[in-house]
Amino acid sequence: MAGIFELANPKRFMDFSARFLPWLGVAAGACLLAGLLLGFSTPPDYQQGDTVRIMFLHVPAAWTAMMAYGLMAFASAIGLINRHPLADVAARTAAPLGAVFTALGLITGSLWGKPMWGAWWVWDGRLTSFLLLLLLYLGYIALGSAIEDETRSARACAILAIVGAVNLPIIEFSVDWWTTLHQGDSILRKGGPSISPVFLWPLFLMGLGYTLLFANLWIIRIRTEILNRRVRTLMLSGGV
Amino acid sequence: MTPFLALLSRDIRLAVRAGGGAALALAFFACVVTLVPLGVGADLRLLTRIAGGVLWVAAVLAALLSLDRLFQADFEDGSLDLIALSPLPLEVTAFAKIAAHWLATGLPLTALSALLAVLFDLPPTAIGALVLSLIVGTPAVSSIGAVGAALTLSIRRGGLILPLIVLPLLAPVVIFGSGAVLGVLDGLSSGALYLLAAFSLASVVLSPVAAAASVRLNLGG
Amino acid sequence: MSDFLYEGGYAFYVWSATGISIVALGLMVAYTLGAYRKAKRALARLENKP
Numbered sequence: 001m002a003g004i005f006e007l008a009n010p011k012r013f014m015d016f017s018a019r020f021l022p023w024l025g026v027a028a029g030a031c032l033l034a035g036l037l038l039g040f041s042t043p044p045d046y047q048q049g050d051t052v053r054i055m056f057l058h059v060p061a062a063w064t065a066m067m068a069y070g071l072m073a074f075a076s077a078i079g080l081i082n083r084h085p086l087a088d089v090a091a092r093t094a095a096p097l098g099a100v101f102t103a104l105g106l107i108t109g110s111l112w113g114k115p116m117w118g119a120w121w122v123w124d125g126r127l128t129s130f131l132l133l134l135l136l137y138l139g140y141i142a143l144g145s146a147i148e149d150e151t152r153s154a155r156a157c158a159i160l161a162i163v164g165a166v167n168l169p170i171i172e173f174s175v176d177w178w179t180t181l182h183q184g185d186s187i188l189r190k191g192g193p194s195i196s197p198v199f200l201w202p203l204f205l206m207g208l209g210y211t212l213l214f215a216n217l218w219i220i221r222i223r224t225e226i227l228n229r230r231v232r233t234l235m236l237s238g239g240v
Numbered sequence: 241m242t243p244f245l246a247l248l249s250r251d252i253r254l255a256v257r258a259g260g261g262a263a264l265a266l267a268f269f270a271c272v273v274t275l276v277p278l279g280v281g282a283d284l285r286l287l288t289r290i291a292g293g294v295l296w297v298a299a300v301l302a303a304l305l306s307l308d309r310l311f312q313a314d315f316e317d318g319s320l321d322l323i324a325l326s327p328l329p330l331e332v333t334a335f336a337k338i339a340a341h342w343l344a345t346g347l348p349l350t351a352l353s354a355l356l357a358v359l360f361d362l363p364p365t366a367i368g369a370l371v372l373s374l375i376v377g378t379p380a381v382s383s384i385g386a387v388g389a390a391l392t393l394s395i396r397r398g399g400l401i402l403p404l405i406v407l408p409l410l411a412p413v414v415i416f417g418s419g420a421v422l423g424v425l426d427g428l429s430s431g432a433l434y435l436l437a438a439f440s441l442a443s444v445v446l447s448p449v450a451a452a453a454s455v456r457l458n459l460g461g
Numbered sequence: 462m463s464d465f466l467y468e469g470g471y472a473f474y475v476w477s478a479t480g481i482s483i484v485a486l487g488l489m490v491a492y493t494l495g496a497y498r499k500a501k502r503a504l505a506r507l508e509n510k511p
Contacts, residue, residue: 132408159387159454171412173412178415181430
């Protein structure tokens with residue numbers, strides 16, 4: 001925990017992140033490359049055939065999208081409680097990234113579902129929860145852009161993120177309950193009834209790769225915002 | 241009269257007068273409910289199946305109509321600052337406003353739903369389940385809606401953002417509410433009402449805290 | 462090789478999913494880096510002014 005507060009100073013954050021950012025990028029790229037290569041060289045799943053490849057794209061995106069929201073909520077909480085100077089920035093910058101991963105998860109989920117279930121969209125519990133997650137992200141982004149005052153905007157978004165995070169498990173539970181009510185079958189459970197071990201390695205690598213990529217992009221966005229704030233300060237004090 | 245009751249009755253009076261939004265919500269509710277059969281066709285069996293969902297969604301949308309002014313009206317004429325300065329804790333103020341919205345909008349919508357349910361040929365037991373689910377669930381709509389209203393109170397055109405923020409959070413309410421009706425139609429006991437009650441209770445208790453925090457940040461506290 | 466492209470008949474789905482993923486991730490990277498470089502340049506310009 002103390003480590004986070006050492007990074008509270010924007011300059012410290014810039015220096016610290018500059019050092020390991022290149023390695024993070026290399027690690028992300030390596031994982032993604034290895035994951036893709038492995039993913040495409042496994043034999044086809046006996047049940048899903050070659051569409052199992054899509055699992056290596058869908059599941060990591062979905063996982064990253066959910067993790068991003070959790071991080072957003074966590075950063076928001078720290079921002080509200082501890083007034084950590086960079087917490088607000090961290091939360092706001094994570095949102096568009098998370099939204100893109102969510103949309104990607106939905107699209108790949110749809111492409112996975114069509115050959116499996118014959119429809120571009122099914123009101124499966126997981127996909128439906130995911131759609132709601134996307135709406136939560138969009139609401140957060142909309143609220144952030146609509147409030148002009150920066151401090152108010154950050155705090156309002158923080159409250160919304162926390163309310164959303166508390167609500168999210170309930171939403172998922174209710175959607176799950178809802179699918180059983182309408183005699184649906186949740187087929188899209190993490191890749192089918194059971195994942196044979198040969199698929200676990202590519203899945204793990206892709207998951208790690210997506211996570212590292214997110215971390216990379218997130219840190220760069222925070223750095224960008226720090227720089228932009230310096231720019232704004234300089235311009236306000238007559239630097240132009 | 242205690243400050244809480246004074247605030248409660250003031251808000252109710254403001255809501256039910258002309259232009260206050262309560263009557264508008266009822267009219268909107270009736271319009272939407274009328275429009276759906278026009279859109280899906282007059283097959284009564286189909287309409288009976290979807291009745292719970294349609295009435296619930298329409299009720300939520302109608303309740304949202306008057307929510308954006310919940311705090312904004314007082315914010316704009318400065319009375320929110322005065323209310324915030326009063327000895328009444330802001331959380332209690334928020335609760336009073338939520339209660340006022342429910343009494344002025346949520347309950348009347350529930351009553352009207354019983355009448356409109358007849359249009360969908362719902363059997364009496366299902367209508368009973370519908371009304372019960374609305375009584376139990378509309379407090380959650382007012383509560384969570386109030387949080388959204390407090391967050392957006394300083395936005396000029398916040399009326400459009402409010403539904404975007406609030407509707408995903410209300411998914412459980414719609415699911416359990418209409419699920420209760422379906423349960424009766426299908427002859428299953430699905431515990432939907434209990435789940436709904438639990439969610440509503442939690443919302444009513446927690447929302448005033450979030451709403452108060454949102455009001456404070458908007459008042460520049 | 463043709464097995465690889467054909468993907469058991471699911472070629473359209475597999476390659477669309479792969480394509481969209483690569484494009485989406487690529488755009489995110491490009492946009493993020495672009496915004497960063499823009500900020501850097503703006504700061505450099507301001508700090509170089511006397």
